[in-house]
Every structure is written in C-alpha cells, then in structure tokens.
Amino acid sequence: MKTVTLPVAYMPLVDAAPLIVAQEMGFAQTEGIALDLIAAPSWSSVRDMLAFGRVDAAHMLSPVPVAMALGLGGVATPVSAVMVTSVNGDVIGVGRALEARLRATGFGFDFADPRAAARALAQVTDGPLVFGVPFPFSMHVELLHYWFDGTDLGGTKVTIRTVPPPLMAEALAAGDIDAFCVGEPWGSVAVDQGSGALLLPGKAIWSFAPEKVLAVRTDWAETEPHLLRRLMRAVWRAAQWLARPDTRTTAAEILSRKAYLDVPPELIDRALNGRFTISGQAEQREVPRFLEFHDGAANFPWRSQAKWVARRLALRHGLPVAETMARGSEVYRSDLFRAHMPIEADLPGASEKLEGAIPHDTAVASQKGHLTLLADSFFDGAIFDPDLPD
C-alpha cells in the first residue's frame, strides 16, 4: 500500500494527543497514511485551513462544526465531525486578585463543587465579572453559560471575552479579565506562572462533555471515503492506546516535544493523570477521568451531543430552536462512524441518547454487548431529551 500524506491542522493542546499519537506511535503508518501535522496559531486559522483546503482534516472545538452549519462565525463551508477525539479536559480558574478575595472568605478551593464555587464568587464580586475563553464557539463558553445559569452567578453581571490562551496571563495582569476557562496545559501553565488558581474542572459542570472532534470537509468525506476510513481508524486506535493508564508517561513525553506542545512533560502529565496542582500554594487535587480519550464510547459522535450544542447556540443567538437542532445534528456523523470503524469498535445501538441521564457508569445495548457508558450528569441534575426542543 502506497503511503498517502494527509495535511492535518491542530492546536497545540493536551487533547490534540490522538492525532499526534496516531502519527508518532505508528497507527497512521499501519493504515498506509502519514499525518503532516500543522500546528495552528489560532482556532480561526484551523477552521480556515480546513474550509479552504489547506488541510484535509482538523482537530476542532466540538461546537465549531455545529456553528458553521448554522451560519454563525463567518465561514460557512460544510464541515463534518466524524469522531469525538476527547471528552472533558477544560479547567476554570481565577486570577490572583479574585483568588485572594476568595481565600479571605475561607473558600477551600475544593476543585469539585460548582454551586459552592459560584456562591463564593458571587459573594466576592461587586462589579462585572469577566471570563476569558479561547474562542466564541467552544465547550468553554457552553460550560460557563450553563454554570452561570444554574447558580448564584445567574444574578451577577458576567461577561465572556475571547482571549488566546498564550495572552491569558497578560490579560489577567492588565485587568481585562478576572477569570478564565481554558484547555490544558494552559490552566496548569497559569498556576505555575503564578497568574492564578484553578477553581473547577470542566467535568464538574457536565461530566461527559464532548470537547474536541476530528473534522473534515463534508465534500472531502464523500469523495475520499477510503482515506477518511484510514484516518479515522488510525485516530481511533491512537485514542484507544491513550486510554491505557500505562501509556501516559510515554504520551506526556511525546506531546512535550518542541514540535508539539513545547512544555515540560510534568505539566502535561497533570491532565493525563487527573492530578492537579491548583494554586501557587501547591495544593493538590485529584479528578478521575479528567480527560477521556476513548472509554465509554467517547469517540462516538452522538447526534444528541450536537443537538445540545445547537440548542444552546440557538437560544443565545435568537435562532428557531427545533429547526436549529435538526440542522446542527446533521454535522455529527454517527453514520460515517458506524460505516468506517474497525471491527473491534463496539458501536452503541442508537445514535442519540438522553444527555445527563446516566448518574453512574452503566452497561448498555451495543453490537457486541460490552459497552459501558460513563456517567454523563449535569451538575444541576437536568436531563436533555434530544427529541424535545423545549
């Protein structure tokens, strides 16, 4: 088989691991492809490179393909999310000033309870509270809004502003933002630079939030089904490899290389192992499955996940809800996932599920009968039914 080189864009983050590992650990080679991994300077540039054909596939924020389908954000090329490459993995943190005010009230930084954290924040905030996020269409934004809506922060004036993670420290110092929600390693970088403290892991708000997807142009998926299949299998096997606890040290070393994240492996290790240093006082917190690459059918692009995102976008941007959910759900390609996955992938019986209905890890009906879905609760106990827009 002749090796075909596929250009792929990614942002240098811990959750780019499935693509990087697919190339570095030979999973791509096994499928007869080589990934030409292009580190992008911004999410808009990832999207543009994919939309205008500079790359064939991209590591993308899970809401971006949905937003593109809805005509939000300027570029409207049809893009398909063929696989979820990571679930969870964001952290919410506060700058030094806010940290000091929280500590003064005796807040314990448990890194677990969203209600308590919101209550404490609302108490110490007098003016508007400004959160920095990496991109306007991101799980970061969705999680923050969901958290504000359901807690004491709902009554506080809260603003979300886009700040590229490398500039987050500067924005905190300049007082442009008070707090942030970012993907790792940026939260840990902020702690180590002394810019702030971590308040919550993203999964405390939604315990199974699709974070990044593998995205391709929809027309490319149609004209190059064989290449797509090879790409998907390589990334899926890399994700499966990453889910093994004994691979984490190796994964951290690979990701830390200059060509990829260019940060010390110890920083990357925190997200992979779920063991965090949350402040300058070296407080340690543990979050099991902080970042999930594979287990619990994590790679399956559930249409109900896309519908959840579409509904939230529709409500915020004033779009018709039912129609928007239908359009948004079409870009999460559970059909292509079923068609292209290797024989060992255990496919769920349905392509939609109630989101938030699984309080504990649960065995479900699947092709081979070995599938366990992981807990996917929202912190407020709500259940999202994809068939009921309201």
Added chain:
Amino acid sequence: MGAKLTVVVVEEDRDRAIAIVDALKAATDCEVVVIGNSSALARRIAAHEPDIVLIDIDSPTRDMLEELTLASGPLERPVAMFVSNSAGGLAQAAVEAGVSAYVVDGLAPQRIKPVIDTAIARFRMVRQMRTELAETRRALEERKVIDRAKGLLMKAKQIDEDAAYALLRKTAMDQGRRVADVAEALVTASELLR
C-alpha cells in the same frame, strides 16, 4: 459609489504596518487605521467602525476578531469573513498569502477586491521577507556552531580545519544526521565535560 472605505489593519510591527498602509492608499481611495495587538482588540477595532479589517493569519490574536462576527458582538453591523463569500480563488489566495479579512456584510465585491488584492500582494511580500530573514538567521547560527565544533576538533585532535570539517561531515553522513546537529552535539558535550 458610497463614502470612503475605512480599513483597519491589525499589525504590531511599525515598519510593516507603514508598508501596508502605503500600498493600500496608493491602490484605493480609503481611510486606513493601524491597531497593534492588545487584549481588548475587538472593542478597539469596533470603535473605528471599519468596513474591512485585515490581520495576519499567523497572529494568535486573530481569535479575538471572531467576536466581530457575532450578532451580539461589539460591531453593530454584521460582519462576514470575506473569504467565505467571494468567488474566483481570491479566498485561497488570501489564506495562502497569510492575510485574513473581515468585511461588513453587503459591501459590494468591486469595492472589496482592490483592497484585498493589494493586501494579498503586500502580505505575500512580507511573508517572503520574513522567511528569508529566518532562514538567514538560522544559517548564520548554524555556521557559528559548526565553526566552534571545528575549533574543538582541531585542538583536541591536532588536525587542520579541512580535516576537522571532513570529520564532522563523515560523522553526520554515517549517522544520517545534519552536520549542524552533529556540531551542536559536540559543542554541548564539550561544555559539559569542561
């Protein structure tokens, strides 16, 4: 024809900004404002009510401009990324040249095109110069390391310069590495052993 176009260029480097402004003013009748990077970029741009915003595609601050495309964003008028609704390969050309443009919706294509064409040409030139500069700098640095490695070998093995270089090159070829990498390793090792 409507009123004069207002173009905002986001560029930190003063010389490059001047070059772009000059080129735009020479090519079209427009008002050009230059803004450096800042963490409040989107709001600073909105204050100028531009028709077109130009930014280097490699700038990490670009994501801040995405807020301009939101209905609830800081710019009252809706904004589209120009590249999405233009025909004729202009989009690809812009992306390849390294410029991205945000354009207020409904602006006539014949008014946009000269601005974008000029920007593409200018950004392409800037990118070329930047690549050249980076390459030259790298070559110079490598030469310095190779010279130091040669010096170390000449002293340690009592050989002349040509022999020292030949030895470096042979080692590089045997190990399938670049001469500069072998030289780098030698210099590092000798510093450790000192």
